[in-house]
Amino acid sequence: MTQLPLRALLASALGRSAATLSRMTGRGDGSVIGGRVGLLLEPDLLRQLARDRKLALVSATNGKTTTTRLITSALLEMGEVATNAFGANMPAGHVSALSQQKGAPYGVLEVDEKYLPEVLNTTGASVVCLMNLSRDQMDRAAEIWLLAQKWRKALSGKPTHVIANCDDPLVTWGASTAAKVTWVSGGQRWKEDSWCCPECGGPLDRKDADWACRECTFHRPEPQWVLDDDAAIDPQGQRWLLDIQLPGQANRSNAVMALAVADAFGLPVERALPRLREVTSVAGRYTTVEREGRHARLLLAKNPAGWLEAFDVTDPQCPIILSVNAQGPDGRDTSWLWDVDYRILRGRPVFVTGQRRLDLALRLDVAEVPFTLCGTFSEALAMQPPGKVDVIANYTAFQQIRSEFGRAV
Numbered sequence: 373m374t375q376l377p378l379r380a381l382l383a384s385a386l387g388r389s390a391a392t393l394s395r396m397t398g399r400g401d402g403s404v405i406g407g408r409v410g411l412l413l414e415p416d417l418l419r420q421l422a423r424d425r426k427l428a429l430v431s432a433t434n435g436k437t438t439t440t441r442l443i444t445s446a447l448l449e450m451g452e453v454a455t456n457a458f459g460a461n462m463p464a465g466h467v468s469a470l471s472q473q474k475g476a477p478y479g480v481l482e483v484d485e486k487y488l489p490e491v492l493n494t495t496g497a498s499v500v501c502l503m504n505l506s507r508d509q510m511d512r513a514a515e516i517w518l519l520a521q522k523w524r525k526a527l528s529g530k531p532t533h534v535i536a537n538c539d540d541p542l543v544t545w546g547a548s549t550a551a552k553v554t555w556v557s558g559g560q561r562w563k564e565d566s567w568c569c570p571e572c573g574g575p576l577d578r579k580d581a582d583w584a585c586r587e588c589t590f591h592r593p594e595p596q597w598v599l600d601d602d603a604a605i606d607p608q609g610q611r612w613l614l615d616i617q618l619p620g621q622a623n624r625s626n627a628v629m630a631l632a633v634a635d636a637f638g639l640p641v642e643r644a645l646p647r648l649r650e651v652t653s654v655a656g657r658y659t660t661v662e663r664e665g666r667h668a669r670l671l672l673a674k675n676p677a678g679w680l681e682a683f684d685v686t687d688p689q690c691p692i693i694l695s696v697n698a699q700g701p702d703g704r705d706t707s708w709l710w711d712v713d714y715r716i717l718r719g720r721p722v723f724v725t726g727q728r729r730l731d732l733a734l735r736l737d738v739a740e741v742p743f744t745l746c747g748t749f750s751e752a753l754a755m756q757p758p759g760k761v762d763v764i765a766n767y768t769a770f771q772q773i774r775s776e777f778g779r780a781v
C-alpha cells in the first residue's frame with residue numbers, strides 16, 4: 373500500500389486518539405467521534421483511506437449490519453478486513469473503521485441508504501451489495517423511490533460491480549444502471565412498498581418470485597444466484613446447504629448475498645461458506661440473555677419489514693415480549709404498527725412494554741391478540757416462567773435491554 377500523505381496520517385491518528393478517549397470516558401465505542409475529528413482535519417480523509425484497497429459497500433433498509441458482518445467473516449479467509457462493525461454507517465464511521473485498520477487490503481462498509489451515492493463517489497468502491505428497500509419510518513415513506521433514483525445516478529458510468537437482490541423491484545431498478553450486475557434471488561418478504569413499477573408507475577404483476585410491469589418492459593432479471601429454502605444455488609447450478617447459525621429466512625438471504633459478494637472478490641463458496649457458519653450473533657442480535665432461569669432471545673425490528681423477519685425467527689412455543697419506543701432513532705411516528713399483521717401471535721402468551729406500549733396494545737387489541745401490559749422490560753421478564761422467551765424490540769428499546777444486561781455480545 374502507498375503511504376498516506378502527512379496530513380491524512382495526522383488526521384487519522386488524532387481521530388483514533390479521540391475515539392480512544394471517548395471509549396475511556398464511557399461515551400460509546402468512539403467510532404463516530406474519531407471519524408468526525410479526522411474529517412474535520414482532513415476533509416479528503418475517506419478517499420485517501422479507501423485508496424489502494426478493495427472495498428465492498430453494503431446497503432439496504434434491513435439486514436445491512438448482518439450482511440456486512442457475514443461478508444467480513446468470509447473475506448477474512450483472504451486477509452485482513454477493515455469494517456464498521458458497530459453500525460456507524462455514515463462517512464465518519466467509515467473513516468474510523470478504515471483508519472483503525474490501515475493495513476487491511478480489504479474493506480467491508482455498511483452504508484446508510486442515503487449516504488450510498490456520496491460514499492461510493494468518495495471511495496470508488498469496486499463492489500456494492502444492495503438487498504432491499506422498504507419504508508423505515510412513516511415520516512420517511514416517500515423517500516425510497518427517490519433513494520433508488522439516487523443510486524441509479526451514482527452507479528451510472530462507474531466500473532462498480534453490483535450484487536443486487538432482483539426479487540425486490542425497487543432495488544433492481546436502483547441497481548440497473550450499473551455496468552456490471554450479479555443478480556441474486558434473495559426473496560422479498562415485505563411487498564407492500566413495491567406494487568408499482570418504479571420505471572413508469574404502472575402495476576407490477578407478480579407470480580411467485582417473478583415480477584414484471586404490465587405497462588412497460590421493466591421486469592425481473594434472471595438471477596445468477598438463488599436462495600432455495602435452506603440452500604444457495606450458485607451460477608454453475610451447484611446447490612450448497614447453507615447451515616448457518618443465524619436464524620430465519622432473512623439471514624439465509626443475507627448469506628446468499630454474502631456468498632455472491634465473496635465470489636466477486638474471487639473467493640469461492642467452499643472457502644466462504646464455512647466462515648459464514650462461524651457467525652452466531654451480530655451487535656447483540658439473536659443473542660440470548662439470562663436472568664433467574666429465563667433465557668430471553670433478543671431480536672431487533674425497526675420497521676414493518678423487520679417485524680415480519682423477526683416473526684419468522686421466533687419460536688411459536690415460547691412466550692414473547694414486545695417493546696416499542698419512539699425516540700429519535702426509532703422515529704416518533706409509530707403508525708407503521710398498523711402495517712404489521714400481528715395475528716400470527718394469537719395463541720402465544722404476549723407481553724407488551726416500552727414507551728409506546730399503549731399504541732402497541734391498541735394495535736394488538738384490534739388484531740384480537742390477547743396480551744399483558746407491563747411497565748418495564750424487567751417486569752415483563754419477571755412474569756415469565758423459567759425457560760425460553762422471545763423478545764422483539766425496536767431500536768432504542770433494544771439498546772436499553774442490551775445495556776441493562778451489560779451489553780451482551
Ligand SMILES: [Zn+2]
Pocket residue numbers: 569570571572573574585586587588589590
Ligand atoms: Zn413499468
